[in-house]
Amino acid sequence: MPPRQIDGSRIRAVRRGRDLSQQQLGNMVGVSGPAVSRWENGQDFPKGEKLPAIAKALHTPLDDLFPHDGPPDLQLLRCDAGLSHAQAAEVINASLAPLGNAESGRRRLSDAYVKPLAKAYGVTEDELLAAQDRSFGVQVPSGGGQASGPRTIEEKINFLLQHGYVGQEAPSDEEIARAVNEHAGTAIVTVGDIVALRTGATTGASDAVRAGLAHALQVEPALFQDDAELGPEARQLLEAFRFIASIHRGQILGLAARGNSTGLSEKMMATIGDLVGELKHKLPDVPGGE
Known part of the structure:
Protein backbone atom coordinates (compact mmCIF):
# COMPACT_ATOMS: atom_id res chain seq x y z
CA MET A 1 0.00 0.00 0.00
CA PRO A 2 1.30 3.52 -0.77
CA PRO A 3 2.55 5.60 2.19
CA ARG A 4 -0.43 7.97 1.90
CA GLN A 5 -3.95 7.24 3.15
CA ILE A 6 -6.28 6.21 0.34
CA ASP A 7 -10.07 6.34 0.65
CA GLY A 8 -11.77 4.94 -2.44
CA SER A 9 -15.08 6.57 -1.59
CA ARG A 10 -13.33 9.93 -1.46
CA ILE A 11 -11.89 9.37 -4.96
CA ARG A 12 -15.36 8.48 -6.22
CA ALA A 13 -17.00 11.52 -4.65
CA VAL A 14 -14.43 13.96 -6.01
CA ARG A 15 -14.50 12.31 -9.47
CA ARG A 16 -18.25 12.59 -9.67
CA GLY A 17 -18.06 16.16 -8.45
CA ARG A 18 -15.77 16.89 -11.42
CA ASP A 19 -18.25 15.14 -13.75
CA LEU A 20 -15.67 12.57 -14.87
CA SER A 21 -16.31 8.93 -15.70
CA GLN A 22 -14.03 6.21 -14.35
CA GLN A 23 -12.67 5.71 -17.85
CA GLN A 24 -11.96 9.43 -18.28
CA LEU A 25 -10.06 9.56 -15.00
CA GLY A 26 -8.19 6.39 -15.97
CA ASN A 27 -7.18 7.89 -19.30
CA MET A 28 -5.86 10.99 -17.55
CA VAL A 29 -3.60 9.02 -15.20
CA GLY A 30 -2.65 6.13 -17.51
CA VAL A 31 -4.78 3.27 -16.19
CA SER A 32 -7.97 1.52 -17.25
CA GLY A 33 -11.47 2.38 -16.15
CA PRO A 34 -11.82 -0.96 -14.30
CA ALA A 35 -8.65 -0.12 -12.37
CA VAL A 36 -10.29 3.11 -11.16
CA SER A 37 -13.37 1.10 -10.22
CA ARG A 38 -11.26 -1.23 -8.07
CA TRP A 39 -9.69 1.77 -6.31
CA GLU A 40 -13.08 3.27 -5.53
CA ASN A 41 -14.48 -0.04 -4.27
CA GLY A 42 -11.46 -0.63 -2.01
CA GLN A 43 -10.44 -3.75 -3.92
CA ASP A 44 -7.07 -2.32 -4.88
CA PHE A 45 -4.86 0.73 -4.32
CA PRO A 46 -3.27 2.98 -6.91
CA LYS A 47 0.51 2.90 -6.98
CA GLY A 48 2.07 5.61 -4.87
CA GLU A 49 3.60 7.37 -7.85
CA LYS A 50 0.11 7.68 -9.42
CA LEU A 51 -1.31 9.71 -6.55
CA PRO A 52 0.02 13.13 -7.67
CA ALA A 53 -1.46 12.59 -11.14
CA ILE A 54 -4.82 11.55 -9.67
CA ALA A 55 -4.91 14.62 -7.44
CA LYS A 56 -3.98 16.85 -10.38
CA ALA A 57 -6.64 15.29 -12.61
CA LEU A 58 -9.27 15.88 -9.91
CA HIS A 59 -8.03 19.46 -9.24
CA THR A 60 -7.57 18.61 -5.54
CA PRO A 61 -4.48 19.21 -3.38
CA LEU A 62 -2.51 16.01 -2.92
CA ASP A 63 -2.47 16.28 0.89
CA ASP A 64 -6.24 16.81 0.95
CA LEU A 65 -7.09 13.86 -1.27
CA PHE A 66 -4.42 11.50 0.09
CA PRO A 67 -3.26 12.66 3.54
CA HIS A 68 -0.23 11.22 5.31
CA ASP A 69 1.10 11.35 8.86
CA GLY A 70 4.45 12.87 9.75
CA PRO A 71 7.38 14.06 7.63
CA PRO A 72 8.32 12.12 4.46
CA ASP A 73 10.60 9.13 4.10
CA LEU A 74 12.34 8.14 0.85
CA GLN A 75 9.37 6.24 -0.53
CA LEU A 76 7.04 9.19 -0.03
CA LEU A 77 9.48 11.60 -1.68
CA ARG A 78 9.74 9.36 -4.73
CA CYS A 79 6.01 8.80 -4.99
CA ASP A 80 5.19 12.49 -4.54
CA ALA A 81 7.58 13.22 -7.41
CA GLY A 82 5.46 10.88 -9.54
CA LEU A 83 8.32 8.48 -10.16
CA SER A 84 8.21 4.69 -10.17
CA HIS A 85 11.14 2.64 -8.86
CA ALA A 86 12.28 2.08 -12.45
CA GLN A 87 12.10 5.77 -13.34
CA ALA A 88 14.01 6.80 -10.22
CA ALA A 89 16.63 4.13 -10.96
CA GLU A 90 17.11 5.67 -14.41
CA VAL A 91 17.85 9.01 -12.75
CA ILE A 92 20.85 7.51 -10.95
CA ASN A 93 21.72 5.09 -13.78
CA ALA A 94 21.48 2.10 -11.47
CA SER A 95 19.46 -1.06 -10.93
CA LEU A 96 16.37 -1.13 -8.73
CA ALA A 97 18.36 -2.53 -5.80
CA PRO A 98 19.91 0.66 -4.36
CA LEU A 99 16.55 2.42 -4.17
CA GLY A 100 14.73 -0.63 -2.84
CA GLN A 139 13.50 10.40 13.85
CA VAL A 140 14.42 13.70 12.21
CA PRO A 141 12.47 17.00 12.37
CA SER A 142 10.41 17.76 9.26
CA GLY A 143 12.74 20.59 8.32
CA GLY A 144 15.61 18.13 7.86
CA GLY A 145 18.75 18.83 9.84
CA GLN A 146 21.16 16.54 11.61
CA ALA A 147 20.00 13.04 12.31
CA SER A 148 20.14 11.70 15.85
CA GLY A 149 23.73 10.58 15.64
CA PRO A 150 26.69 11.23 13.35
CA ARG A 151 26.56 9.68 9.89
CA THR A 152 29.84 10.16 8.03
CA ILE A 153 33.35 9.18 9.12
CA GLU A 154 34.16 12.87 9.60
CA GLU A 155 31.09 13.40 11.82
CA LYS A 156 31.81 10.29 13.86
CA ILE A 157 35.45 11.15 14.53
CA ASN A 158 34.60 14.70 15.57
CA PHE A 159 31.62 13.62 17.67
CA LEU A 160 33.74 11.15 19.61
CA LEU A 161 36.60 13.61 20.04
CA GLN A 162 34.19 16.24 21.32
CA HIS A 163 32.02 14.13 23.61
CA GLY A 164 33.97 10.97 24.37
CA TYR A 165 36.76 12.23 26.62
CA VAL A 166 35.18 13.72 29.72
CA GLY A 167 37.87 15.13 31.97
CA GLN A 168 40.60 13.92 29.63
CA GLU A 169 42.51 15.27 26.69
CA ALA A 170 41.23 13.79 23.42
CA PRO A 171 43.84 11.96 21.33
CA SER A 172 45.74 13.98 18.74
CA ASP A 173 45.85 13.14 15.05
CA GLU A 174 49.31 11.64 15.65
CA GLU A 175 48.02 9.43 18.46
CA ILE A 176 45.06 8.27 16.40
CA ALA A 177 47.30 7.42 13.44
CA ARG A 178 49.66 5.47 15.70
CA ALA A 179 46.79 3.52 17.29
CA VAL A 180 45.32 2.68 13.88
CA ASN A 181 48.66 1.38 12.63
CA GLU A 182 49.27 -0.60 15.81
CA HIS A 183 45.86 -2.21 15.49
CA ALA A 184 46.52 -3.11 11.85
CA GLY A 185 50.01 -4.38 12.58
CA THR A 186 51.44 -2.28 9.77
CA ALA A 187 51.57 1.34 8.64
CA ILE A 188 48.27 1.84 6.78
CA VAL A 189 47.69 5.54 7.54
CA THR A 190 49.69 8.70 8.00
CA VAL A 191 48.89 11.66 10.21
CA GLY A 192 47.82 13.45 7.03
CA ASP A 193 45.33 10.67 6.31
CA ILE A 194 43.74 11.12 9.73
CA VAL A 195 43.52 14.89 9.21
CA ALA A 196 41.85 14.32 5.84
CA LEU A 197 39.27 11.98 7.38
CA ARG A 198 38.62 14.30 10.33
CA THR A 199 38.11 17.35 8.10
CA GLY A 200 36.08 15.58 5.43
CA ALA A 201 38.72 16.01 2.71
CA THR A 202 38.62 12.20 2.45
CA THR A 203 35.24 10.52 2.83
CA GLY A 204 36.09 6.85 2.37
CA ALA A 205 38.29 4.40 4.23
CA SER A 206 39.20 0.73 4.06
CA ASP A 207 37.78 -1.78 6.51
CA ALA A 208 41.17 -1.96 8.24
CA VAL A 209 41.25 1.80 8.75
CA ARG A 210 37.67 1.83 10.04
CA ALA A 211 38.48 -0.93 12.52
CA GLY A 212 41.59 0.96 13.58
CA LEU A 213 39.63 4.16 14.13
CA ALA A 214 37.14 2.28 16.30
CA HIS A 215 40.06 0.87 18.31
CA ALA A 216 41.73 4.26 18.64
CA LEU A 217 38.52 5.99 19.76
CA GLN A 218 37.33 3.12 21.98
CA VAL A 219 34.04 2.23 20.27
CA GLU A 220 32.63 -0.81 18.51
CA PRO A 221 33.86 -1.31 14.90
CA ALA A 222 30.27 -1.31 13.58
CA LEU A 223 30.02 2.37 14.47
CA PHE A 224 32.38 3.25 11.61
CA GLN A 225 30.52 1.32 8.90
CA ASP A 226 28.82 3.79 6.53
CA ASP A 227 26.04 1.47 5.44
CA ALA A 228 25.13 0.12 8.87
CA GLU A 229 22.37 1.94 10.69
CA LEU A 230 23.26 2.52 14.31
CA GLY A 231 21.66 -0.01 16.61
CA PRO A 232 20.03 0.93 19.91
CA GLU A 233 23.15 0.17 21.97
CA ALA A 234 25.41 2.26 19.74
CA ARG A 235 22.94 5.15 19.74
CA GLN A 236 22.61 4.92 23.52
CA LEU A 237 26.37 5.02 23.84
CA LEU A 238 26.66 8.13 21.65
CA GLU A 239 23.94 9.91 23.58
CA ALA A 240 25.65 8.95 26.83
CA PHE A 241 28.87 10.54 25.57
CA ARG A 242 26.99 13.72 24.70
CA PHE A 243 25.01 13.77 27.95
CA ILE A 244 27.90 13.15 30.32
CA ALA A 245 30.06 15.67 28.48
CA SER A 246 27.32 18.28 28.85
CA ILE A 247 27.15 17.60 32.58
CA HIS A 248 30.90 18.00 32.83
CA ARG A 249 30.75 21.35 31.00
CA GLY A 250 27.95 22.55 33.29
CA GLN A 251 25.37 22.72 30.52
CA ILE A 252 22.91 20.57 32.48
CA LEU A 253 22.04 22.53 35.59
CA GLY A 254 20.76 21.32 38.92
CA LEU A 255 23.27 18.53 39.33
CA ALA A 256 25.73 20.43 41.50
CA ALA A 257 25.89 20.08 45.24
CA ARG A 258 24.28 23.48 45.69
CA GLY A 259 20.88 21.87 45.90
CA ASN A 260 19.34 21.02 42.51
CA SER A 261 17.22 24.18 42.60
CA THR A 262 16.57 24.25 38.86
CA GLY A 263 13.90 21.61 38.71
CA LEU A 264 15.29 18.09 38.29
CA SER A 265 13.31 15.71 40.47
CA GLU A 266 14.85 13.14 42.79
CA LYS A 267 13.53 10.46 40.46
CA MET A 268 15.26 12.06 37.49
CA MET A 269 18.48 12.37 39.48
CA ALA A 270 18.26 8.67 40.34
CA THR A 271 17.62 7.81 36.68
CA ILE A 272 20.70 9.78 35.64
CA GLY A 273 22.74 7.96 38.26
CA ASP A 274 21.52 4.60 37.02
CA LEU A 275 22.30 5.51 33.41
CA VAL A 276 25.82 6.58 34.26
CA GLY A 277 26.36 3.42 36.26
CA GLU A 278 25.08 1.15 33.49
CA LEU A 279 27.20 2.82 30.83
CA LYS A 280 30.35 3.43 32.87
CA HIS A 281 32.04 0.28 31.54
CA LYS A 282 31.46 1.46 27.95
CA LEU A 283 33.00 4.88 28.47
CA PRO A 284 36.64 6.00 28.53
CA ASP A 285 38.03 6.26 32.06
CA VAL A 286 36.84 9.36 33.87
CA PRO A 287 38.04 10.80 37.17
CA GLY A 288 36.57 8.82 40.03
CA GLY A 289 35.56 5.94 37.76
CA GLU A 290 36.32 2.30 38.39
Whole structure:
Protein backbone atom coordinates (compact mmCIF):
# COMPACT_ATOMS: atom_id res chain seq x y z
CA MET A 1 0.00 0.00 0.00
CA PRO A 2 1.30 3.52 -0.77
CA PRO A 3 2.55 5.60 2.19
CA ARG A 4 -0.43 7.97 1.90
CA GLN A 5 -3.95 7.24 3.15
CA ILE A 6 -6.28 6.21 0.34
CA ASP A 7 -10.07 6.34 0.65
CA GLY A 8 -11.77 4.94 -2.44
CA SER A 9 -15.08 6.57 -1.59
CA ARG A 10 -13.33 9.93 -1.46
CA ILE A 11 -11.89 9.37 -4.96
CA ARG A 12 -15.36 8.48 -6.22
CA ALA A 13 -17.00 11.52 -4.65
CA VAL A 14 -14.43 13.96 -6.01
CA ARG A 15 -14.50 12.31 -9.47
CA ARG A 16 -18.25 12.59 -9.67
CA GLY A 17 -18.06 16.16 -8.45
CA ARG A 18 -15.77 16.89 -11.42
CA ASP A 19 -18.25 15.14 -13.75
CA LEU A 20 -15.67 12.57 -14.87
CA SER A 21 -16.31 8.93 -15.70
CA GLN A 22 -14.03 6.21 -14.35
CA GLN A 23 -12.67 5.71 -17.85
CA GLN A 24 -11.96 9.43 -18.28
CA LEU A 25 -10.06 9.56 -15.00
CA GLY A 26 -8.19 6.39 -15.97
CA ASN A 27 -7.18 7.89 -19.30
CA MET A 28 -5.86 10.99 -17.55
CA VAL A 29 -3.60 9.02 -15.20
CA GLY A 30 -2.65 6.13 -17.51
CA VAL A 31 -4.78 3.27 -16.19
CA SER A 32 -7.97 1.52 -17.25
CA GLY A 33 -11.47 2.38 -16.15
CA PRO A 34 -11.82 -0.96 -14.30
CA ALA A 35 -8.65 -0.12 -12.37
CA VAL A 36 -10.29 3.11 -11.16
CA SER A 37 -13.37 1.10 -10.22
CA ARG A 38 -11.26 -1.23 -8.07
CA TRP A 39 -9.69 1.77 -6.31
CA GLU A 40 -13.08 3.27 -5.53
CA ASN A 41 -14.48 -0.04 -4.27
CA GLY A 42 -11.46 -0.63 -2.01
CA GLN A 43 -10.44 -3.75 -3.92
CA ASP A 44 -7.07 -2.32 -4.88
CA PHE A 45 -4.86 0.73 -4.32
CA PRO A 46 -3.27 2.98 -6.91
CA LYS A 47 0.51 2.90 -6.98
CA GLY A 48 2.07 5.61 -4.87
CA GLU A 49 3.60 7.37 -7.85
CA LYS A 50 0.11 7.68 -9.42
CA LEU A 51 -1.31 9.71 -6.55
CA PRO A 52 0.02 13.13 -7.67
CA ALA A 53 -1.46 12.59 -11.14
CA ILE A 54 -4.82 11.55 -9.67
CA ALA A 55 -4.91 14.62 -7.44
CA LYS A 56 -3.98 16.85 -10.38
CA ALA A 57 -6.64 15.29 -12.61
CA LEU A 58 -9.27 15.88 -9.91
CA HIS A 59 -8.03 19.46 -9.24
CA THR A 60 -7.57 18.61 -5.54
CA PRO A 61 -4.48 19.21 -3.38
CA LEU A 62 -2.51 16.01 -2.92
CA ASP A 63 -2.47 16.28 0.89
CA ASP A 64 -6.24 16.81 0.95
CA LEU A 65 -7.09 13.86 -1.27
CA PHE A 66 -4.42 11.50 0.09
CA PRO A 67 -3.26 12.66 3.54
CA HIS A 68 -0.23 11.22 5.31
CA ASP A 69 1.10 11.35 8.86
CA GLY A 70 4.45 12.87 9.75
CA PRO A 71 7.38 14.06 7.63
CA PRO A 72 8.32 12.12 4.46
CA ASP A 73 10.60 9.13 4.10
CA LEU A 74 12.34 8.14 0.85
CA GLN A 75 9.37 6.24 -0.53
CA LEU A 76 7.04 9.19 -0.03
CA LEU A 77 9.48 11.60 -1.68
CA ARG A 78 9.74 9.36 -4.73
CA CYS A 79 6.01 8.80 -4.99
CA ASP A 80 5.19 12.49 -4.54
CA ALA A 81 7.58 13.22 -7.41
CA GLY A 82 5.46 10.88 -9.54
CA LEU A 83 8.32 8.48 -10.16
CA SER A 84 8.21 4.69 -10.17
CA HIS A 85 11.14 2.64 -8.86
CA ALA A 86 12.28 2.08 -12.45
CA GLN A 87 12.10 5.77 -13.34
CA ALA A 88 14.01 6.80 -10.22
CA ALA A 89 16.63 4.13 -10.96
CA GLU A 90 17.11 5.67 -14.41
CA VAL A 91 17.85 9.01 -12.75
CA ILE A 92 20.85 7.51 -10.95
CA ASN A 93 21.72 5.09 -13.78
CA ALA A 94 21.48 2.10 -11.47
CA SER A 95 19.46 -1.06 -10.93
CA LEU A 96 16.37 -1.13 -8.73
CA ALA A 97 18.36 -2.53 -5.80
CA PRO A 98 19.91 0.66 -4.36
CA LEU A 99 16.55 2.42 -4.17
CA GLY A 100 14.73 -0.63 -2.84
CA ASN A 101 17.36 -1.20 -0.17
CA ALA A 102 17.34 2.44 0.92
CA GLU A 103 13.54 2.75 1.01
CA SER A 104 13.26 -0.43 3.09
CA GLY A 105 16.00 0.60 5.52
CA ARG A 106 18.50 -2.09 4.56
CA ARG A 107 21.36 -0.17 2.92
CA ARG A 108 21.91 3.55 2.53
CA LEU A 109 22.21 5.31 -0.81
CA SER A 110 25.66 5.91 -2.25
CA ASP A 111 26.75 9.52 -1.90
CA ALA A 112 26.82 9.77 -5.70
CA TYR A 113 23.05 9.19 -5.85
CA VAL A 114 22.05 11.93 -3.41
CA LYS A 115 22.34 14.99 -5.65
CA PRO A 116 20.54 13.60 -8.73
CA LEU A 117 17.75 12.07 -6.65
CA ALA A 118 17.24 15.27 -4.67
CA LYS A 119 16.92 17.18 -7.96
CA ALA A 120 14.51 14.61 -9.39
CA TYR A 121 12.40 14.63 -6.22
CA GLY A 122 12.36 18.43 -6.04
CA VAL A 123 13.96 18.63 -2.58
CA THR A 124 17.29 19.73 -1.15
CA GLU A 125 20.06 17.23 -0.48
CA ASP A 126 19.59 17.74 3.27
CA GLU A 127 15.87 16.98 2.92
CA LEU A 128 16.65 13.81 0.97
CA LEU A 129 19.16 12.66 3.62
CA ALA A 130 16.65 13.41 6.38
CA ALA A 131 14.04 11.34 4.53
CA GLN A 132 16.57 8.52 4.21
CA ASP A 133 17.17 8.64 7.96
CA ARG A 134 13.43 8.25 8.50
CA SER A 135 13.42 5.21 6.21
CA PHE A 136 15.99 3.73 8.61
CA GLY A 137 13.86 4.54 11.65
CA VAL A 138 15.81 7.62 12.72
CA GLN A 139 13.50 10.40 13.85
CA VAL A 140 14.42 13.70 12.21
CA PRO A 141 12.47 17.00 12.37
CA SER A 142 10.41 17.76 9.26
CA GLY A 143 12.74 20.59 8.32
CA GLY A 144 15.61 18.13 7.86
CA GLY A 145 18.75 18.83 9.84
CA GLN A 146 21.16 16.54 11.61
CA ALA A 147 20.00 13.04 12.31
CA SER A 148 20.14 11.70 15.85
CA GLY A 149 23.73 10.58 15.64
CA PRO A 150 26.69 11.23 13.35
CA ARG A 151 26.56 9.68 9.89
CA THR A 152 29.84 10.16 8.03
CA ILE A 153 33.35 9.18 9.12
CA GLU A 154 34.16 12.87 9.60
CA GLU A 155 31.09 13.40 11.82
CA LYS A 156 31.81 10.29 13.86
CA ILE A 157 35.45 11.15 14.53
CA ASN A 158 34.60 14.70 15.57
CA PHE A 159 31.62 13.62 17.67
CA LEU A 160 33.74 11.15 19.61
CA LEU A 161 36.60 13.61 20.04
CA GLN A 162 34.19 16.24 21.32
CA HIS A 163 32.02 14.13 23.61
CA GLY A 164 33.97 10.97 24.37
CA TYR A 165 36.76 12.23 26.62
CA VAL A 166 35.18 13.72 29.72
CA GLY A 167 37.87 15.13 31.97
CA GLN A 168 40.60 13.92 29.63
CA GLU A 169 42.51 15.27 26.69
CA ALA A 170 41.23 13.79 23.42
CA PRO A 171 43.84 11.96 21.33
CA SER A 172 45.74 13.98 18.74
CA ASP A 173 45.85 13.14 15.05
CA GLU A 174 49.31 11.64 15.65
CA GLU A 175 48.02 9.43 18.46
CA ILE A 176 45.06 8.27 16.40
CA ALA A 177 47.30 7.42 13.44
CA ARG A 178 49.66 5.47 15.70
CA ALA A 179 46.79 3.52 17.29
CA VAL A 180 45.32 2.68 13.88
CA ASN A 181 48.66 1.38 12.63
CA GLU A 182 49.27 -0.60 15.81
CA HIS A 183 45.86 -2.21 15.49
CA ALA A 184 46.52 -3.11 11.85
CA GLY A 185 50.01 -4.38 12.58
CA THR A 186 51.44 -2.28 9.77
CA ALA A 187 51.57 1.34 8.64
CA ILE A 188 48.27 1.84 6.78
CA VAL A 189 47.69 5.54 7.54
CA THR A 190 49.69 8.70 8.00
CA VAL A 191 48.89 11.66 10.21
CA GLY A 192 47.82 13.45 7.03
CA ASP A 193 45.33 10.67 6.31
CA ILE A 194 43.74 11.12 9.73
CA VAL A 195 43.52 14.89 9.21
CA ALA A 196 41.85 14.32 5.84
CA LEU A 197 39.27 11.98 7.38
CA ARG A 198 38.62 14.30 10.33
CA THR A 199 38.11 17.35 8.10
CA GLY A 200 36.08 15.58 5.43
CA ALA A 201 38.72 16.01 2.71
CA THR A 202 38.62 12.20 2.45
CA THR A 203 35.24 10.52 2.83
CA GLY A 204 36.09 6.85 2.37
CA ALA A 205 38.29 4.40 4.23
CA SER A 206 39.20 0.73 4.06
CA ASP A 207 37.78 -1.78 6.51
CA ALA A 208 41.17 -1.96 8.24
CA VAL A 209 41.25 1.80 8.75
CA ARG A 210 37.67 1.83 10.04
CA ALA A 211 38.48 -0.93 12.52
CA GLY A 212 41.59 0.96 13.58
CA LEU A 213 39.63 4.16 14.13
CA ALA A 214 37.14 2.28 16.30
CA HIS A 215 40.06 0.87 18.31
CA ALA A 216 41.73 4.26 18.64
CA LEU A 217 38.52 5.99 19.76
CA GLN A 218 37.33 3.12 21.98
CA VAL A 219 34.04 2.23 20.27
CA GLU A 220 32.63 -0.81 18.51
CA PRO A 221 33.86 -1.31 14.90
CA ALA A 222 30.27 -1.31 13.58
CA LEU A 223 30.02 2.37 14.47
CA PHE A 224 32.38 3.25 11.61
CA GLN A 225 30.52 1.32 8.90
CA ASP A 226 28.82 3.79 6.53
CA ASP A 227 26.04 1.47 5.44
CA ALA A 228 25.13 0.12 8.87
CA GLU A 229 22.37 1.94 10.69
CA LEU A 230 23.26 2.52 14.31
CA GLY A 231 21.66 -0.01 16.61
CA PRO A 232 20.03 0.93 19.91
CA GLU A 233 23.15 0.17 21.97
CA ALA A 234 25.41 2.26 19.74
CA ARG A 235 22.94 5.15 19.74
CA GLN A 236 22.61 4.92 23.52
CA LEU A 237 26.37 5.02 23.84
CA LEU A 238 26.66 8.13 21.65
CA GLU A 239 23.94 9.91 23.58
CA ALA A 240 25.65 8.95 26.83
CA PHE A 241 28.87 10.54 25.57
CA ARG A 242 26.99 13.72 24.70
CA PHE A 243 25.01 13.77 27.95
CA ILE A 244 27.90 13.15 30.32
CA ALA A 245 30.06 15.67 28.48
CA SER A 246 27.32 18.28 28.85
CA ILE A 247 27.15 17.60 32.58
CA HIS A 248 30.90 18.00 32.83
CA ARG A 249 30.75 21.35 31.00
CA GLY A 250 27.95 22.55 33.29
CA GLN A 251 25.37 22.72 30.52
CA ILE A 252 22.91 20.57 32.48
CA LEU A 253 22.04 22.53 35.59
CA GLY A 254 20.76 21.32 38.92
CA LEU A 255 23.27 18.53 39.33
CA ALA A 256 25.73 20.43 41.50
CA ALA A 257 25.89 20.08 45.24
CA ARG A 258 24.28 23.48 45.69
CA GLY A 259 20.88 21.87 45.90
CA ASN A 260 19.34 21.02 42.51
CA SER A 261 17.22 24.18 42.60
CA THR A 262 16.57 24.25 38.86
CA GLY A 263 13.90 21.61 38.71
CA LEU A 264 15.29 18.09 38.29
CA SER A 265 13.31 15.71 40.47
CA GLU A 266 14.85 13.14 42.79
CA LYS A 267 13.53 10.46 40.46
CA MET A 268 15.26 12.06 37.49
CA MET A 269 18.48 12.37 39.48
CA ALA A 270 18.26 8.67 40.34
CA THR A 271 17.62 7.81 36.68
CA ILE A 272 20.70 9.78 35.64
CA GLY A 273 22.74 7.96 38.26
CA ASP A 274 21.52 4.60 37.02
CA LEU A 275 22.30 5.51 33.41
CA VAL A 276 25.82 6.58 34.26
CA GLY A 277 26.36 3.42 36.26
CA GLU A 278 25.08 1.15 33.49
CA LEU A 279 27.20 2.82 30.83
CA LYS A 280 30.35 3.43 32.87
CA HIS A 281 32.04 0.28 31.54
CA LYS A 282 31.46 1.46 27.95
CA LEU A 283 33.00 4.88 28.47
CA PRO A 284 36.64 6.00 28.53
CA ASP A 285 38.03 6.26 32.06
CA VAL A 286 36.84 9.36 33.87
CA PRO A 287 38.04 10.80 37.17
CA GLY A 288 36.57 8.82 40.03
CA GLY A 289 35.56 5.94 37.76
CA GLU A 290 36.32 2.30 38.39
